[in-house]
Amino acid sequence: MSLRHGLLGLLAEGPASGYDLAGRFQEVLGMVWPAQHPKIYAELGKLADDGLIEVDSVGARGRKAYRITPDGLAEVRRWLTSTEVDHTMRLQALLRSVFFWLMPPDDLRRHLAAEETYYRQTADFYRQIAAAKDRGDYGDSPPTQAIRIAAEAGIRLHQALADWAEWAQTAPLSSDEDSD
């Protein structure tokens, strides 16, 4: 139930509406934990039922901001420190790589080159976030420092994948193109 705790974690920074949280998931967490608004609104309702968050204010345009409760803060801390990390890595790119031998060599080279470009660009995107944080563009509050650490992971992960895609282009792989 990571979405639940992701929501609690974001609300620990301060009150926010479902709309705000959907935006934050899009920009900050979009690449590591996608979440669409239908799921977010539903989960906010459940969190409120469980007393982990409560309505902070109702503003213009029906805007309903939630605030984390002491129970909610305790719950997100319990999750962070007392639960096992789920190390599942569901990467479609890696699943595909197991079947590279089914691709015509030219298609595979093109594919790997495109992947390399994508990963380098994404690594650069995270580098820009990291540079902005290091310049102090967003202050240096604890949440900002944590995002800097997350961005570092984004950089290293995508850099590793870019280097892998480059390496794979040189790796020997006889195709099985003729066998159908």
Add this chain to the structure above:
Amino acid sequence: MSLRHGLLGLLAEGPASGYDLAGRFQEVLGMVWPAQHPKIYAELGKLADDGLIEVDSVGARGRKAYRITPDGLAEVRRWLTSTEVDHTMRLQALLRSVFFWLMPPDDLRRHLAAEETYYRQTADFYRQIAAAKDRGDYGDSPPTQAIRIAAEAGIRLHQALADWAEWAQTAPLSSDEDSD
């Protein structure tokens, strides 16, 4: 629908039963694409309905082996070469890192040290697979070569995460422990 294509890809290597495929997903694909047997049996049924696979043989203990059809082989190749790669990276460890500022510093250090150990061990696990393939323990058929490439990604990804966890232990991060 990656499970569907993962199944087709594995069946492209030769006939296999649902039980075999569950084992392959466990050992080969378990870390990049977990799949339990209930999902596998259900999906095999649908693939057979769609004519992408067919029953190859029925053996002892009710064993039912499937064989990929020409349509199925064409479909997995179409998936590999003509569909967009889904680059979604749903990593709980990264989601958690955004909330590191909520953890007491001592807990965080312990957590990062444990994570580092886990990632180093997992990287070593992939290194052993890669070394075995390089020694030729499994021959050098195209599918084996592809798994070697996938293992390389496993090594690089987990090594990057281990280095990140090590780096994060030295990164400055003031906690927000007192604020509840």
Add this chain to the structure above:
DNA sequence: CTCGAACCTGTCCCTAAGGACATGTCCATG
């Protein structure tokens, strides 16, 4: 004043994933 864009909240439905439960076979060991 009107109209479109951004703001804001939700429901509905389908598929994917995963844990629990159920069933039966074959074989080796004691």
Add this chain to the structure above:
DNA sequence: CATGGACATGTCCTTAGGGACAGGTTCGAG
């Protein structure tokens, strides 16, 4: 011969995720 473990297939049910649909508000530009 009995019994446990690996082999083998499946159902059921709940939750998670994601696309489509639906509706209402505020504000700024023309």
